[in-house]
Amino acid sequence: MAVLLIADVNAGELSVDATAKAVSAAGALGDVTVLCVGANCKGAADEAAKIDGVAKVLCAEDAVLGHQMAEPAADLIVSLAGDYSHIAAPGTTDAKNIMPRVAALLDTQIISEVTAIVDGDTFERPIYAGNAIQTVKSGDATKVMTIRTAGFDAAGMGGSASVEAIGAPADPGLSSWVEDKVAESDRPELTSAGVVVSGGRGVGSEEDFALIEGLADKLNAAVGASRAAVDSGYAPNDWQVGQTGKVVAPDLYVAVGISGAIQHLAGMKDSKIIVAINKDEEAPIFQVADFGLVADLFDAVPELTSKLG
Amino acid sequence: MKVLVPVKRVIDYNVKVRVKADGSGVDLANVKMSMNPFDEIAVEEAIRLKEAGKADEVVAVSVGVKQAQETLRTALAMGADRAILVVAADDVHNDIEPLAVAKILKGIVDEEQPGLVLCGKQAIDNDMNATGQMLSALLGWSQATFASEVDVDGDSAVVTREVDGGLQTIKVKMPSIVTVDLRLNEPRYASLPNIMKAKKKPLDEKTPADYGVDASPRLTVVSTKEPEARSAGI
Numbered sequence: 035m036a037v038l039l040i041a042d043v044n045a046g047e048l049s050v051d052a053t054a055k056a057v058s059a060a061g062a063l064g065d066v067t068v069l070c071v072g073a074n075c076k077g078a079a080d081e082a083a084k085i086d087g088v089a090k091v092l093c094a095e096d097a098v099l100g101h102q103m104a105e106p107a108a109d110l111i112v113s114l115a116g117d118y119s120h121i122a123a124p125g126t127t128d129a130k131n132i133m134p135r136v137a138a139l140l141d142t143q144i145i146s147e148v149t150a151i152v153d154g155d156t157f158e159r160p161i162y163a164g165n166a167i168q169t170v171k172s173g174d175a176t177k178v179m180t181i182r183t184a185g186f187d188a189a190g191m192g193g194s195a196s197v198e199a200i201g202a203p204a205d206p207g208l209s210s211w212v213e214d215k216v217a218e219s220d221r222p223e224l225t226s227a228g229v230v231v232s233g234g235r236g237v238g239s240e241e242d243f244a245l246i247e248g249l250a251d252k253l254n255a256a257v258g259a260s261r262a263a264v265d266s267g268y269a270p271n272d273w274q275v276g277q278t279g280k281v282v283a284p285d286l287y288v289a290v291g292i293s294g295a296i297q298h299l300a301g302m303k304d305s306k307i308i309v310a311i312n313k314d315e316e317a318p319i320f321q322v323a324d325f326g327l328v329a330d331l332f333d334a335v336p337e338l339t340s341k342l343g
Numbered sequence: 344m345k346v347l348v349p350v351k352r353v354i355d356y357n358v359k360v361r362v363k364a365d366g367s368g369v370d371l372a373n374v375k376m377s378m379n380p381f382d383e384i385a386v387e388e389a390i391r392l393k394e395a396g397k398a399d400e401v402v403a404v405s406v407g408v409k410q411a412q413e414t415l416r417t418a419l420a421m422g423a424d425r426a427i428l429v430v431a432a433d434d435v436h437n438d439i440e441p442l443a444v445a446k447i448l449k450g451i452v453d454e455e456q457p458g459l460v461l462c463g464k465q466a467i468d469n470d471m472n473a474t475g476q477m478l479s480a481l482l483g484w485s486q487a488t489f490a491s492e493v494d495v496d497g498d499s500a501v502v503t504r505e506v507d508g509g510l511q512t513i514k515v516k517m518p519s520i521v522t523v524d525l526r527l528n529e530p531r532y533a534s535l536p537n538i539m540k541a542k543k544k545p546l547d548e549k550t551p552a553d554y555g556v557d558a559s560p561r562l563t564v565v566s567t568k569e570p571e572a573r574s575a576g577i
């Protein structure tokens with residue numbers, strides 16, 4: 035068995051954490067070839083070659099592949115598919131955009147958000163916002179899947195695989211990139227941070243979200259939010275944690291003014307330690323919290339932040 | 344331009360999901376079912392395009408059990424013009440996989456020739472996040488997933504997408520498949536008069552065979568279990 039693993043590359047840079055976790059998951063399936071795709075991705079390919087357990091790196095560098103547009107990226111992956119039993123990618127928004135397209139072109143049913151690999155045909159994945167875990171067996175010749183990386187340890191960086199440049203597909207001319215609005219931040223990245231502090235609707239306004247950010251900065255944490263907080267404009271969309279946002283599993287998750295709806299829990303209940311601050315002692319978040327503080331966040335958060343010195 | 348909106352009947356998002364004791368799946372007997380929340384947003388967007396004069400007909404489609412009629416009536420009450428139900432299962436516990444749904448939808452697109460298909464980004468039951476992308480691949484059309492803003496202008500559309508790093512804007516050639524995210528719009532509630540009117544709107548029934556599609560699953564469910572419970576604090 036051989037695996038083609040699509041690396042997470044953003045603006046020419048490899049997301050080492052997501053890719054190395056996916057490599058350690060995919061390693062159970064066979065030899066792992068990593069594919070880097072982008073307008074510039076030589077640097078990402080060289081970095082991917084260092085990940086332990088990578089047999090080989092393919093680097094497809096071409097303007098048509100910039101910004102990970104789904105149509106040319108899927109065409110490229112399909113053109114390489116013949117050599118592999120499994121095609122996998124970490125479950126980023128790019129992969130969720132591209133991989134179902136790859137699967138349909140190969141007449142294969144995609145297996146989304148795999149959380150455990152049982153054997154070459156059999157996989158576990160969460161359904162109903164993580165309220166059930168389903169084990170599924172695929173009868174398709176080529177398995178196409180995305181991997182939910184939160185549950186896997188990252189492979190080490192002691193490898194030295196070879197890097198091979200490969201050609202790019204013709205431009206299908208279906209869509210083109212216009213712009214990215216990416217917030218620059220010195221905080222750790224949400225999905226790989228060791229500590230996450232999240233705010234919910236309880237925070238009440240965009241201005242008061244600074245309380246959450248202040249606490250996060252004291253803890254060197256990433257900042258998260260519930261959907262209600264994002265919908266209300268308190269926080270940007272890429273901070274959303276949950277069924278339809280990001281899935282995180284940090285060592286410490288602090289939920290502030292979040293009720294603990296199942297769709298939110300779906301994104302954070304695998305955190306090692308969960309701390310909840312909520313003024314309603316009946317809030318469901320307390321059912322999953324290791325430490326709960328029944329308090330007004332406008333008292334508790336400033337106090338906590340100041341005590342952290 | 345005609346807009347096609349696939350809508351899925353799923354367990355209502357407020358219902359507490361229970362895994363069946365024999366591990367065969369999730370218990371869907373006698374639980375409240377509703378339109379997938381993302382699909383309500385897609386229906387709303389289609390109706391707004393019609394109200395803005397950019398679309399002239401909105402057709403809602405559902406693939407699944409006969410009871411999905413109710414879901415289609417909801418779409419009609421919101422403002423869709425007509426509906427197509429593809430009866431592909433006789434038991435609510437038999438879900439149709441995205442690949443099969445996409446193949447059936449392709450058959451409908453070939454017949455109906457819409458200029459735009461608006462899907463939900465994911466169904467909240469199986470969370471596959473796949474059908475729209477698969478349909479786009481089968482048609483060889485452009486795709487724009489996770490849309491939080493859609494601006495259709497003649498033979499192209501500019502779409503803002505919710506991605507991991509923030510927002511991305513792309514331009515797609517029409518016809519296109521757009522999958523919608525939560526912040527695209529706030530769906531309207533159907534008024535009582537519109538619910539009454541919806542009962543008289545056309546609803547065609549089809550089968551997968553009408554489109555030459557074999558809807559049997561590629562994946563077999565080995566088991567379904569409850570996630571490991573966390574022990575509560577305090």
Ligand SMILES: Cc1cc2nc3c(=O)[nH]c(=O)nc-3n(C[C@H](O)[C@H](O)[C@H](O)COP(=O)(O)OP(=O)(O)OC[C@H]3O[C@@H](n4cnc5c(N)ncnc54)[C@H](O)[C@@H]3O)c2cc1C
Nearest residue numbers: 234235236260261262276277278291292293295298313331
């Ligand atoms: C299809 C679908 C997908 C969804 N996906 C997601 C998702 O990915 N992520 C997500 O988060 N949600 C998601 N939701 C929404 C989810 O169901 C809840 O609506 C949301 O999580 C509630 O957010 P909240 O807890 O911030 O707000 P609320 O429900 O309003 O809770 C506010 C909480 O803060 C407490 N509070 C208020 N003021 C204070 C104060 N001053 N001090 C202390 N506590 C206070 C209240 O007691 C309450 O418990 C989804 C819903 C649907 C239908």
Ligand SMILES: Cc1cc2nc3c(=O)[nH]c(=O)nc-3n(C[C@H](O)[C@H](O)[C@H](O)COP(=O)(O)OP(=O)(O)OC[C@H]3O[C@@H](n4cnc5c(N)ncnc54)[C@H](O)[C@@H]3O)c2cc1C
Nearest residue numbers: 349406438439440441463465466469470471472473474562
């Ligand atoms: C292995 C496996 C086997 C399965 N077998 C079973 C089973 O035996 N029993 C069972 O209960 N479940 C089963 N399913 C579920 C099935 O494969 C998928 O859940 C389902 O086809 C849709 O995927 P999704 O929910 O993620 O939708 P997505 O791909 O995320 O849906 C996106 C959008 O596609 C459109 N769409 C999706 N479905 C329809 C529809 N029916 N009609 C119209 N539009 C639609 C909607 O616009 C929707 O919002 C199985 C799932 C797996 C993983």
